[in-house]
Amino acid sequence: MxxxxxxxxxxxxxxxxxGAKNSAVAIIPAAVLADEPLTVRNVPDIQDVRTLIGILQEIGYHTSFRDNVLHIRQIAEINPEIKSEDVKKLRGSYYFLGAFLGRLGRVKMFTSGGCNLGHRPINFHLDGFRKLGAEVSEEGEKISIQAPKLEGSRIDLDFPSVGATINLLLASVMAEGETTINNAAIEPEIVDVGNFLKSMGADIEGLGSPEIKVKGLKRLHGTDFTISxxxxxxxxxxxxxxxxxxxxxxxxxxxxxxxxxxxxxxxxxxxxxxxxxxxxxxxxxxxxxxxxxxxxxxxxxxxxxxxxxxxxxxxxxxxxxxxxxxxxxxxxxxxxxxxxxxxxxxxxxxxxxxxxxxxxxxxxxxxxxxxxxxxxxxxxxxxxxxxxxxxxxxxxxxxxxxxxxxxxxxxxxxx
Known part of the structure; x- marks a missing residue:
């Protein structure tokens, strides 16, 4: 074009x-943490959002997206392996890693894509998952993460990575005990995602500060949330x-x-x-x-x-x-x-x-x-x-x- x-x-x-693109691309994968239907408003009608909605549909969700309002409802058992190659189209698809790890304790998917902006390692994400008790392995183009039991921990980020902060939030909201993310990024989109999780019942303190504390819960409920x-x-x-x-x-x-x-x-x-x-x-x-x-x-x-x-x-x-x-x-x-x-x-x-x-x-x-x-x-x-x-x-x-x-x-x- x-x-x-x-x-x-x-x-x-x-x-x-x-609505904020950088919030939406994290909130849509985060929806899998809820065990009830939910609604997200002010969702921008952009290609990255359409791609993520397609992935949700492939893994067992019914969605309705009209006039910037997205309704999400689980209709089938979630397969911990995301087979869709659409995850290669955008970087934000890596938020399924944290969301699946939090909800199911395991995930396997292709590595994510997106704009070529140079060295954008996800080692901060993976190191954090390991601190929570997960095992990480790479199998060709795919990454596999599993944790029989996620346990809260102190995670010190070497760099205030936006992606890592969000992914660790997603994984820790259902981990056992308390997780502290130190040197967390403080971007408004992190606050947006955190408030989305809190609207589903998550126990999170310190959003918008370099130290975020999360007390894990056994389940998160549905919500009606508006993106900034x-x-x-x-x-x-x-x-x-x-x-x-x-x-x-x-x-x-x-x-x-x-x-x-x-x-x-x-x-x-x-x-x-x-x-x-x-x-x-x-x-x-x-x-x-x-x-x-x-x-x-x-x-x-x-x-x-x-x-x-x-x-x-x-x-x-x-x-x-x-x-x-x-x-x-x-x-x-x-x-x-x-x-x-x-x-x-x-x-x-x-x-x-x-x-x-x-x-x-x-x-x-x-x-x-x-x-x-x-x-x-x-x-x-x-x-x-x-x-x-x-x-x-x-x-x-x-x-x-x-x-x-x-x-x-x-x-x-x-x-």
């Missing part, structure tokens, strides 16, 4: 943020607003308190921001200041917005830079921007941009989810037609993105 975009910087209007808004999607459209020269963009359904790092940056470089409740209005400034930013775990600047922030650098006079500290291969957009004429380079773990850059038409390739979003933002800066190939990666994580960009005045067509 591809999109054709004819650039236009005079974008304006209002866009509503969907997606802070990365909100950030995507705020950065678009900083690039645009129209009457400004209003982002609705944004959780302002979870976006401090980005909002502070936008204000510091000269953007105009107006915040009213869960709405953020942004309008670009006349002379935006060059900036240096480093991606960090929450509450620092999110790695998921790093590639998009470098696009903003293209319109700013002077040298700006982005230092990437989370992933080793989050520079896939750089060569694509070079094809458009951008003065951009990578040195080690840092991207440097000398702006402003006059972009020209080109055919470019989206290599991963956030790369795709960054290239769309860059295409708004080129008055000629830009073609972006492999745009299906965008649909993995953004709900109705083409329609949302069109609503702001962008000439964009999906082919």
């Amino acid at each position: 591809r999109v054709r975009i004819r650039g236009n910087r005079r974008l304006e209007g209002t866009v509503k943020v969907s 808004p997606d802070r990365i999607e909100a950030g995507t459209f705020l950065l678009l607003g900083a690039l645009s020269e129209g009457g400004g963009i209003t982002v609705r359904n944004a959780e302002v308190g979870k976006m401090t790092a980005l909002l502070n940056l936008l204000q510091e470089i000269g953007c105009r921001l107006e915040i009213k409740g869960n709405e953020i209005f942004i309008q670009t400034g006349k002379n935006l200041k060059p900036f240096r930013v480093t991606t960090k775990p929450y509450p620092g600047f999110p790695t998921d917005l790093g590639q998009l922030a470098t696009v903003l650098m293209l319109v700013i006079d002077g040298t700006s830079s982005l230092k990437e500290t989370i992933f080793s291969n989050r520079f896939s957009h750089v060569n694509e921007l070079k094809k458009m004429g951008a003065d951009i380079r990578v040195e080690g773990d840092t991207i440097f941009v000398n702006g402003p850059c006059a972009l020209k038409k080109a055919t470019i390739v989206a290599h991963d989810l956030r790369c795709a979003a960054a290239l769309i933002l860059a295409s708004t800066l080129c008055p000629e037609e830009t073609v972006i190939e492999n745009i299906e990666v965008l649909l993995r994580g953004y709900e109705n993105p083409i329609q949302k960009f069109k609503s702001l005045g962008l000439d964009i067509e999906l082919e």
Whole structure:
């Protein structure tokens, strides 16, 4: 799939943020921990969600997904071996490891996939499972984990990994005794997943702090839970607003308190921001200041917005830079921007941009989810037609993105 975009910087209007992708891809696998039907609301209608729903159906669940509401009900005995190769399509499928381990005490599945962002080891997850009493083995492309009995333990993470923190939460909520996860990640999506588990009866303390305590229970019940808004999607459209020269963009359904790092940056470089409740209005400034930013775990600047922030650098006079500290291969957009004429380079773990850059038409390739979003933002800066190939990666994580960009005045067509 591809999109054709004819650039236009005079974008304006209002866009509503969907449910958080990074919460949904963990909450759907976590549903297997409940022994009763449950409902999840504000679920983004994205490809990753559709893939996970398909896996649920294959392992013994009936699902109904309409108008962002997902109903889940077990209708057959769960096979501890997930045979579907769809788990290879997204990284988030590895949350079935923790969920199955917690519910069944064993699991076997293909290793998960997703965007190629470099070295993304799951050793933190596996080491934590071992601390709970599980045995882990690899059999070709598959990973097998079993624990006759899960017992609470103290788990000290070497790095505050979001994925490991969530997976260990899923495994420990039904382990015997108390589990302490030290150096836990504190991202809002972890709090979202933790609150989902608590709504099913889980005994969890310390969500949003580096130390989480979990007291295991024998069962979890059904629930009706609403996923929080997606802070990365909100950030995507705020950065678009900083690039645009129209009457400004209003982002609705944004959780302002979870976006401090980005909002502070936008204000510091000269953007105009107006915040009213869960709405953020942004309008670009006349002379935006060059900036240096480093991606960090929450509450620092999110790695998921790093590639998009470098696009903003293209319109700013002077040298700006982005230092990437989370992933080793989050520079896939750089060569694509070079094809458009951008003065951009990578040195080690840092991207440097000398702006402003006059972009020209080109055919470019989206290599991963956030790369795709960054290239769309860059295409708004080129008055000629830009073609972006492999745009299906965008649909993995953004709900109705083409329609949302069109609503702001962008000439964009999906082919």
